[in-house]
Every structure is written in structure tokens, then in C-alpha cells.
Amino acid sequence: MKQDYTIKLEEIKLDEGDIKNGVYDLLKKMVMRRDFTPNERLDAYEIAKKLGVSRTPVRDALNMLDSEGFVKTLPRKGTFVVGMYKEDVIHLFQYREMVELFSLNVGFEYLQKNIAVLENLINYWEMIQNDREYDRGEIMENDSKIHKFIVASSENPKIINSYDNLQCHVKVARSYYQPHKRLNETHQEHKQILQSIEKGDKEAAKIHLKNHLENSKENLLSQLELTKVF
Incomplete structure (x- = not known):
């Protein structure tokens, strides 16, 4: 499911000194609000492009979400939203x-x-x-x-x-x-x-x-x- 992240940007302030946390807060909120479908693949490059930031804070944010169990990164396959069974x-x-x-x-x-x-x-x-x-x-x-x-x-x-x-x-x-x-x-x-x-x-x-x-x-x-x- 394609996401319009530019609309979501109104919800956070991507200050230069805290871009990683801003991206993390936004993606976590979107996951919890069901803006993503279960098992949907999250493309770090696409997200970074939409947000107008580099891929580093996006990757860092996805790693934080992975450690909390909201997404799961599979080697050579990508990062996916975790479903609830x-x-x-x-x-x-x-x-x-x-x-x-x-x-x-x-x-x-x-x-x-x-x-x-x-x-x-x-x-x-x-x-x-x-x-x-x-x-x-x-x-x-x-x-x-x-x-x-x-x-x-x-x-x-x-x-x-x-x-x-x-x-x-x-x-x-x-x-x-x-x-x-x-x-x-x-x-x-x-x-x-x-x-x-x-x-x-x-x-x-x-x-x-x-x-x-x-x-x-x-x-x-x-x-x-x-x-x-x-």
C-alpha cells in the first residue's frame, strides 16, 4: 500500500538535530494507527525520499522499531510490518x-x-x-x-x-x-x-x-x- 508521507509530516517536526526520533515517532504512529497493512514491506529509500531526509535516520528508525517488535527485518528480503496473530x-x-x-x-x-x-x-x-x-x-x-x-x-x-x-x-x-x-x-x-x-x-x-x-x-x-x- 503506497503511503503519502508528505501529509503525515504535519504531525511531527523534523528538526535537524532530532531527525531520527522524528522519523521514528512518525513511523511508529503510522504502524499503531494501521496506516500500513500487516506484513507490508517498508522501503527505507522510498520513505527517505518522501520525507526529504537521508536514508540513515530512516534506517535507524526502522532498527528501533525492529528492536521493539513493530517491524521485522529479514536478510536480503527487507523490512516488514509485523502482523498480529x-x-x-x-x-x-x-x-x-x-x-x-x-x-x-x-x-x-x-x-x-x-x-x-x-x-x-x-x-x-x-x-x-x-x-x-x-x-x-x-x-x-x-x-x-x-x-x-x-x-x-x-x-x-x-x-x-x-x-x-x-x-x-x-x-x-x-x-x-x-x-x-x-x-x-x-x-x-x-x-x-x-x-x-x-x-x-x-x-x-x-x-x-x-x-x-x-x-x-x-x-x-x-x-x-x-x-x-x-
């Missing part, structure tokens, strides 16, 4: 369940003390959802903040950093498969988690969080089966 979704949610449930368990008191933060995030979700012209990226970002806050309650830097790296791939999965009808269900599930924390019922909060993750996973898998994108 059934096994990827399952593995993502196995990891999320392990980390988020652990964090909620060890960080329950932290969540209780800072319940206002979680409540504000969930209320903001509702406000976005009620806007007919809501920004899909904004609501995905808000959802990420809710779950990242739960993980942050672990107060374990290694867990938090590892989870942060995973979130980019979760967003890619959501951008492909999550339909509008799931938004209200997700909001209600978030509220159940919040209410359990407010009541001081750790076990109920863990059950609601586990159910929420399971429902999200099954929704993504069902959409994958229906759309056959990959």
Missing part, C-alpha cells in the same frame, strides 16, 4: 494477567490510598465514550493509563518498565480488532474493579480484573476470526 494475542494476555493480577495483589493498599487517581481515569473514559466524535487513539491511551496505574501499584521498577514496553503491542492489537460495542462493556468492567477496591475487597477486585482481561482477549480473538486481516 491468534498466538500473539494469547501470549499478550497471558503476560498481562500474570503481571496485572500480581500488581493488584501486592499493591492493593497503594490503590486504596490513591483511589481518586483511578476514579478520575475511569470517569474520563466515560466522558470520552459519550462524545460521538471521540478520538479512538485517546480512548485507547486512557485505557492504557488505567492498567498501567494498576501495575504501578506494585512499586517495582522492573515490572513497571517491562509492562510499559508491552503496552505498545497491546495498542496495536486493539487498533485492529476492538469494535465500538466493546467500549461500554469495558467501562462497566473497569467500574467493577474500582468499586471492589473502594470496598476493600481484594479478592473481588482480582476476580473482576481477571474477567475483564479474559473478556478483552476473547473479544480480540473473535474479531480476528471475523476479519481475517492476516
Whole structure:
């Protein structure tokens, strides 16, 4: 699929001192927004030509995306956008369940003390959802903040950093498969988690969080089966 990168240039500032990061930010945003098709080959020369930059910052940006798992470079074949498959979704949610449930368990008191933060995030979700012209990226970002806050309650830097790296791939999965009808269900599930924390019922909060993750996973898998994108 041919891309008009010149239109996308309005989204970033390619300052001479930070061209690599500018190109990286642009390409990452395009991948996460589905501007590229899964398994599409990315031509560094073509991208550099369209952006009006040398190939070096483009190659550097593609290498950064490769290290994060967004693209994959195959010797003598080129660089391709990584697709999201059934096994990827399952593995993502196995990891999320392990980390988020652990964090909620060890960080329950932290969540209780800072319940206002979680409540504000969930209320903001509702406000976005009620806007007919809501920004899909904004609501995905808000959802990420809710779950990242739960993980942050672990107060374990290694867990938090590892989870942060995973979130980019979760967003890619959501951008492909999550339909509008799931938004209200997700909001209600978030509220159940919040209410359990407010009541001081750790076990109920863990059950609601586990159910929420399971429902999200099954929704993504069902959409994958229906759309056959990959």
C-alpha cells in the first residue's frame, strides 16, 4: 500500500538535530494507527525520499522499531510490518494477567490510598465514550493509563518498565480488532474493579480484573476470526 508521507509530516517536526526520533515517532504512529497493512514491506529509500531526509535516520528508525517488535527485518528480503496473530494475542494476555493480577495483589493498599487517581481515569473514559466524535487513539491511551496505574501499584521498577514496553503491542492489537460495542462493556468492567477496591475487597477486585482481561482477549480473538486481516 503506497503511503503519502508528505501529509503525515504535519504531525511531527523534523528538526535537524532530532531527525531520527522524528522519523521514528512518525513511523511508529503510522504502524499503531494501521496506516500500513500487516506484513507490508517498508522501503527505507522510498520513505527517505518522501520525507526529504537521508536514508540513515530512516534506517535507524526502522532498527528501533525492529528492536521493539513493530517491524521485522529479514536478510536480503527487507523490512516488514509485523502482523498480529491468534498466538500473539494469547501470549499478550497471558503476560498481562500474570503481571496485572500480581500488581493488584501486592499493591492493593497503594490503590486504596490513591483511589481518586483511578476514579478520575475511569470517569474520563466515560466522558470520552459519550462524545460521538471521540478520538479512538485517546480512548485507547486512557485505557492504557488505567492498567498501567494498576501495575504501578506494585512499586517495582522492573515490572513497571517491562509492562510499559508491552503496552505498545497491546495498542496495536486493539487498533485492529476492538469494535465500538466493546467500549461500554469495558467501562462497566473497569467500574467493577474500582468499586471492589473502594470496598476493600481484594479478592473481588482480582476476580473482576481477571474477567475483564479474559473478556478483552476473547473479544480480540473473535474479531480476528471475523476479519481475517492476516
